[in-house]
Amino acid sequence: MTSPDLARSASDIREQAADWLFRTASANWTADDQTQLDKWLDASEFHRASYWRLEAAWQESARLAALRPAHRGTAVLKRLLNLNVLKAAAAVVLVGVGATAAYYKFTAPNVSTYATAVGGHRTLTLPDGTVIELNTDTVVSIANDLSQRRVWLTKGEALFEVKHDVRHPFTVIAGDHKVTDLGTKFVVRQSGNRVEVALIEGRAQFESIGGSAPRSTELTPGEVAVATGNSMSVTKLPAKQVSDELAWRKGLLVFDGATLADAVSEFNRYNTDKIVIHDPSLLRLRVNGTFPVHARHDFAEVARAVFGLRAQDKDSEILISR
Numbered sequence: 001m002t003s004p005d006l007a008r009s010a011s012d013i014r015e016q017a018a019d020w021l022f023r024t025a026s027a028n029w030t031a032d033d034q035t036q037l038d039k040w041l042d043a044s045e046f047h048r049a050s051y052w053r054l055e056a057a058w059q060e061s062a063r064l065a066a067l068r069p070a071h072r073g074t075a076v077l078k079r080l081l082n083l084n085v086l087k088a089a090a091a092v093v094l095v096g097v098g099a100t101a102a103y104y105k106f107t108a109p110n111v112s113t114y115a116t117a118v119g120g121h122r123t124l125t126l127p128d129g130t131v132i133e134l135n136t137d138t139v140v141s142i143a144n145d146l147s148q149r150r151v152w153l154t155k156g157e158a159l160f161e162v163k164h165d166v167r168h169p170f171t172v173i174a175g176d177h178k179v180t181d182l183g184t185k186f187v188v189r190q191s192g193n194r195v196e197v198a199l200i201e202g203r204a205q206f207e208s209i210g211g212s213a214p215r216s217t218e219l220t221p222g223e224v225a226v227a228t229g230n231s232m233s234v235t236k237l238p239a240k241q242v243s244d245e246l247a248w249r250k251g252l253l254v255f256d257g258a259t260l261a262d263a264v265s266e267f268n269r270y271n272t273d274k275i276v277i278h279d280p281s282l283l284r285l286r287v288n289g290t291f292p293v294h295a296r297h298d299f300a301e302v303a304r305a306v307f308g309l310r311a312q313d314k315d316s317e318i319l320i321s322r
Contacts, residue, residue: 016040017051048113048139048154111141111152119270119294121251129163130170135189135248136270136293157189159249164202173209177227180205186219187246198224198242208232253291260285260303264320267296273316275300282309282320 020037041048116122116134124132127146134140138156143149149165153174162170162181170181174190177197184202188195197206199219206225207216215232219225222242225234237245244254253270255263261283264275270293277283285307291299300311300318312319 013044013046017047020051110144112144113139113141115139116156118272121248126163128165131161133159133161133249135159153188153190155190157187157248159185159187159246161185176209176229178207178209180207182218193229194226195228196224196226198237198245200242200246206232247290248293251293253293255287255289255291257286257288259283260287260320263287263299267291267293267299270294271296273318275318275320277320279321282307282322 020040023033023037041051114122114124114134116136116138118137120134120136120138122134124134124140124142126132126142128149130149132140132142132151135157138158139154140156140158141152141154143151147168149168149170151160151170151172153172158172160170160172160179160181162184164170164181164183170184172179172188174188174195175193177195179186179188179197182203182205184204185200186202186204187198187200190196197204197219199221201221204219205216206219206227208227215227217225217232217234219234222236222239223234224237225232227233241256244256247254248270253263253266255266258266260277264277268274273296275296287303287306289299289302296318297311300320303309303320304311308322310319310321312321
């Protein structure tokens, strides 16, 4: 039975998480606001889990990766998903977080958490020699007990160059999925309930550990596995494409026949100021080129020159249209 104090605390957290989420989308969001949000997130694992999972769920449901509303203010967000509904969703999320945290407290080791901001890049070297590179907007937690060799990817993307130890397997957990090193260099990317694993060197075991029908596959170099809550697929990529997808390590984005929608989505991962496309007919245009991850204006200029499109700066967005 839940005590009244715990119930009130949970209610407060879900209210605060929902309010913060709306405030971040405001055109009036400032650096001071971001500092206050960071302090709130740092204050508790419950704050972080509630906010991040709620944010991921909202982004997935709103489908804002490449085609966003005309304005970023709170009023538009409320039309997409009103505040009461969002807070109710936060309540459901927090119940799940509470149950997970209770299990985690008694079964998992102590962890250290590391994060990058939007557009950030960070390299971690573990005591066993394993190297982890965090891409933009990424959060990982690493077991402090060295015998565990376990990492939790909460969101974002990370490259793992694992120091193999047959007696102590290295495991990455992302949502309901797990990657186990078999002498490996691999990338894991998590977005909502979608997990993607690309194997660069060695071998790795990729497993779905949730749901009623667990699935498992052993990956070889060049293979990419994509899993959601109820599916898993594996494809083989050319070596050049694998290399291009790792260009973020050098601060670059490489597009080779990518759709304009996918290219814009990638730029928006690395920048708080977004590129916005209003005309759905533009999304399937194909683009090529190599750009620094923050070169939004250069990309917009190429789109203007190659396709004859318009690129207009408006507030903190670049609007691309015919």
